Amino acid sequence: MRWLLLVLALFALPAMAEVRDPASHFFMPKLGDFKGDLDAARQEGKVGILLMFELDDCPYCHRMKATILNQSEVQDWFRQHFLIYTVDAKGDTAMTDFNGKDTTEKAFALEQRVRATPVFQFYDLTGKPTARFTGATQSKEEFLLLGRYVVEGAYKTMPFNVYKRQAGK
Template structure:
């Protein structure tokens, strides 16, 4: 091989290294996960519909919440989670103690704190999923165990598993869905 070929190979290997490092580098969830909102959730619904999203995800949080920080620092900051999730959902954040005025999904002007109260948020984080009409369809209280469980939750909502019933006529809960996903991972 000629020196030019060696240089090309070295260059390509370096580029692969750079790309693999940047793909796994944590990114700020406020820049790469949550959409910038002007606080009009009726408008956010419209945007989600126009972009072909499955629904709206609202992350109810509080500044002093260690579990909220854990979610943001271990799950919501992962580039693969951000990229996958944002293809499916329009993501927003709500400060449960916030006095910032918003327009809720029904067009009412209220504070973030009131919106959280109306959604019965008493502990944080709450991961709430709304359909494109503004109806809450799935709610998960607490931090997920990691990125994999969070993406299972997204899959559970996006594929509308929450609407399905088992052979006994009971709705399939996220807990049951998660158990089934964990069993699929076990070696035979």
Template sequence: MKSIVIALMLTFYASLLFAEQMPTTWLQNPSSLTQAIENAQKEDKKGIFIFITAEKCALCNYMQTVIFPQAQIANFYQQNFINLQINASVTTSIINFENQASTTTTVAKQLNSEGKAYPLALFFNPQGTLLYSFSGITQNPEEFLWLGEYILQEHYQQQSFTDYKQARYVNQPTKTGNSQAFFDVTFGDLQAELQTAKENGKQGIMLFFEMEGCPFCKRMRDTVFTQPDVQQFYKERFLIFPIDILGDVELTDFEGNTISSKVFSQTINRVRSTPVIIFYNLAGEPLYRFTGMTEDAQSFIWLAEYVLSGEYQRQLFKTYQQAKRNP
């Protein structure tokens, strides 16, 4: 099992979910956003979707080459939205939503007023009012379909997309890979992920060190990581990545060094047996290391609380857990 999800693996995973692919011709480069409003109303679309990308953006490229070419994605979004794409790095003329002459770089900045990281998916109603913005990528094409449904069914008014997505996974118990929803997608740059964690209001990064054939790793994945309470609690507070301690996949560690996941695991972090869970703060410094599997899902939540509260500096986790079970 590879721990760092690189583009080739994501492409393969996507192909398993959606066999038929289509060129990304359904995303148009607009010359006028007011024309998009007119088209949405004339064609009775349910909204306007704008994808903001940038040059040298690996995550943008992932969405464009892995997610968007899928036939089910194209059909769903074309049926429901006017679909546009703006490159924030390229300056061309465009009419903005206020029917004023502008440039694509200026419009991109205006639409991204909160300064979120690219890629950025923006959903507007047919009148051009922003409904929801989504920064980053989805782990697979199915999640991007769910994002569109999340908007159309107005779930964004009641719950976060993370909660909505987790509920969808829970309602698919027969599908493989439910534990994968616990993990975040990364291109292997842990130093960059620290900045992503800060920008998304996370409290740290959790790494799950595992190896193929490890029964305790599998049990954690099958019985703990699949639980909706666990997914919600951890994903609200951490970026979470699996690490294969025997893998040769290159990654960039927290200090900017390019090494294999095997070296990162066995030499840098001295992981010999699995599973091992290490919590890091937003400076990339290890806070706490837990070896083995937790007793159950509730114990795993307590483990995170133990770290975040700073109790790991004052007492053993065994003592903390016993106090939780027998208050």
């Protein structure tokens, strides 16, 4: 009888969201040419490019990856709308910025005024910065709302906190 109750209890539990490695399911492999990535984003029908500026020892970056960016729902939704890359805010890796200028990740982060991490910076299909969120979101729902804020173009008329309040979050 106990066995039957255990089986029934397991079926009554809500389905858990699938958890996947964000390195391979959220972020795209970097080629280091953001100008070229703009062309790819346009060809793929994306809204733009999302960069996550991070540091290896950043606890908030790790928390985002371990609790939000690893969720299949988040990964699938963001990959549908954006090309997504990481940028090491102290990295010496060579790269090409959105204007075709050769630089390093560290110099690019400074140019983008990254002072704390994580920074989620969205860019439109011309390479122009649109919306920015510094720090870790409170939840998966808030991060998805941030994405919708950009996709819907609400960043053009209101700050994210107003959009979030209007959405009842």
